[in-house]
Amino acid sequence: MSGPAPERPRATVDHDLCAGIGQCLLEAPGAFRFDAEGMSTFDPHGPWTETAVRRAADACPMAAISVTTDG
Amino acid sequence: MPETLSAAPQSFDDLLSEAAVQTPTEFYNRLREQEPVYWNPRWNGWIVTGYRDVMAGFRDHERLSSDRFAGPFAKDMADSGSRYRQLIDFMNHWMFTKDRPYHTHLRSLVNTAFTPRSVEVLRPRIQQLTASLAESLRGRDRVNLMAEFAFTLPVIVIAEYLGIPPESRENLRAWSDDLGAVVFFQGGNQDRFETGGKAMEQLAELIRPIVRDRARNPREDLISGMVHAELDGDRFLEDEIISNVVLMVFAGHETTMNLIANGVVAFDRFPGEWQRLADDQGLARTAVEEVLRYDGPIRALARWAREPFELSGRRIDTNDRVLLVQHAANHDPTFFPHADRFDVGRWPNKHLAFGQGIHTCVGAPLARLEAQEAFAYLAREFSAVEVLTPDLRYSRNLVSRSLLGLEVRLHER
Numbered sequence: 307m308s309g310p311a312p313e314r315p316r317a318t319v320d321h322d323l324c325a326g327i328g329q330c331l332l333e334a335p336g337a338f339r340f341d342a343e344g345m346s347t348f349d350p351h352g353p354w355t356e357t358a359v360r361r362a363a364d365a366c367p368m369a370a371i372s373v374t375t376d377g
Numbered sequence: 378m379p380e381t382l383s384a385a386p387q388s389f390d391d392l393l394s395e396a397a398v399q400t401p402t403e404f405y406n407r408l409r410e411q412e413p414v415y416w417n418p419r420w421n422g423w424i425v426t427g428y429r430d431v432m433a434g435f436r437d438h439e440r441l442s443s444d445r446f447a448g449p450f451a452k453d454m455a456d457s458g459s460r461y462r463q464l465i466d467f468m469n470h471w472m473f474t475k476d477r478p479y480h481t482h483l484r485s486l487v488n489t490a491f492t493p494r495s496v497e498v499l500r501p502r503i504q505q506l507t508a509s510l511a512e513s514l515r516g517r518d519r520v521n522l523m524a525e526f527a528f529t530l531p532v533i534v535i536a537e538y539l540g541i542p543p544e545s546r547e548n549l550r551a552w553s554d555d556l557g558a559v560v561f562f563q564g565g566n567q568d569r570f571e572t573g574g575k576a577m578e579q580l581a582e583l584i585r586p587i588v589r590d591r592a593r594n595p596r597e598d599l600i601s602g603m604v605h606a607e608l609d610g611d612r613f614l615e616d617e618i619i620s621n622v623v624l625m626v627f628a629g630h631e632t633t634m635n636l637i638a639n640g641v642v643a644f645d646r647f648p649g650e651w652q653r654l655a656d657d658q659g660l661a662r663t664a665v666e667e668v669l670r671y672d673g674p675i676r677a678l679a680r681w682a683r684e685p686f687e688l689s690g691r692r693i694d695t696n697d698r699v700l701l702v703q704h705a706a707n708h709d710p711t712f713f714p715h716a717d718r719f720d721v722g723r724w725p726n727k728h729l730a731f732g733q734g735i736h737t738c739v740g741a742p743l744a745r746l747e748a749q750e751a752f753a754y755l756a757r758e759f760s761a762v763e764v765l766t767p768d769l770r771y772s773r774n775l776v777s778r779s780l781l782g783l784e785v786r787l788h789e790r
Binding site: 322325326327328329332343344364365366367368369 | 436481488489491492493494724725727731732733734735737739741742
């Protein structure tokens with residue numbers, strides 16, 4: 307089974323907060339994309355770096371992205 | 378509950394009528410019930426009032442353009458542009474009048490400055506200002522809340538953040554009012570381009586020397602950040618910086634002032650909610666979201682169609698104007714349970730007060746922070762902010778929900 311390496315963090319986007327601004331797509335293009343409703347969703351298998359994902363979370367104007375590292 | 382219609386059929390064509398301006402919730406509730414996507418021959422465009430349609434409209438920046446220099450809104454600009462060159466040239470650098478890709482370039486100038494994390498540094502100063510401004514209102518019979526608090530707090534915060542001397546704040550208010558008349562489609566004001574043009578000239582005169590100074594002597598302020606910003610080799614013209622500083626000044630206090638004032642009025646009508654907030658300050662966050670939903674500072678924003686498409690069974694044609702009425706969407710009972718109730722604990726609360734999509738208000742995190750601190754402090758310190766103005770009057774325009782005056786008395790706990 308192919309999955310994210312255990313040390314890779316995981317991002318979640320709170321869709322009650324996401325306003326579809328797209329800042330995260332600019333900051334971490336491989337990690338976030340819009341779904342059919344224009345909500346940002348995280349792709350755990352995408353070609354992203356942890357730095358870019360954390361930068362995207364910091365840059366989100368709605369504070370909708372949280373980044374966690376699985377224990 | 379639908380309200381009883383009066384004997385005479387109500388016209389939905391005059392969006393600057395007494396009913397539309399003074400009681401927009403009732404006016405747009407009736408319109409939404411009858412025709413949620415309504416062709417208004419007088420405004421010469423579609424009026425969209427259902428939550429899902431307004432949401433979809435904001436998200437669809439490909440088909441619904443914000444560009445004021447192309448399409449059906451361009452004529453106004455071109456006609457005025459020959460006489461008010463600087464006003465129009467500067468508005469041409471305002472991100473909310475542009476589409477991608479130029480919009481992305483302009484927004485990148487400021488978007489990192491207004492993230493929740495960035496504005497957090499302003500919290501102590503906002504708390505201090507809130508307390509000192511409120512202190513001077515204590516024990517007085519009548520307070521002009523707009524002039525003495527709701528305007529003062531955000532204008533000092535944004536002026537300091539940008540690096541503009543706060544002494545100029547009374548001028549900033551007058552100039553912003555004049556720019557607002559242009560931007561908000563103010564009715565019955567034939568001179569709005571004339572006065573708006575003068576205001577823009579005076580603002581540019583104030584800001585240009587500051588921009589030039591920060592180019593040589595950078596400080597810890599936002600203007601310095603803008604002057605020295607370079608993203609992927611992308612730099613900004615001096616006029617782009619000046620016009621966006623003007624935009625931050627204007628948008629940075631006008632709307633927050635109205636958010637605070639409209640919130641005071643909402644709490645006056647629902648005193649139990651004021652007490653709830655006083656008892657649980659953790660509710661400040663959801664309380665501000667509820668003020669934004671219930672009576673936010675922006676009523677509606679206009680777009681135009683780049684191509685034909687369907688919206689709730691109506692065919693929108695190329696070049697049609699489309700008014701997305703946020704105030705109406707935020708009261709749509711098919712999306713918000715008990716939409717007519719002001720509930721400071723409401724969550725989730727995905728209101729459209731800041732818009733949605735790529736043009737979502739860039740200053741939203743700062744507006745939220747200021748309003749949260751203001752309401753938390755006032756509810757903690759005062760048992761009520763009583764509205765004294767007997768007949769509240771709102772500015773006669775399409776876009777902003779702005780009180781012309783608000784007198785209050787703050788009651789000690």
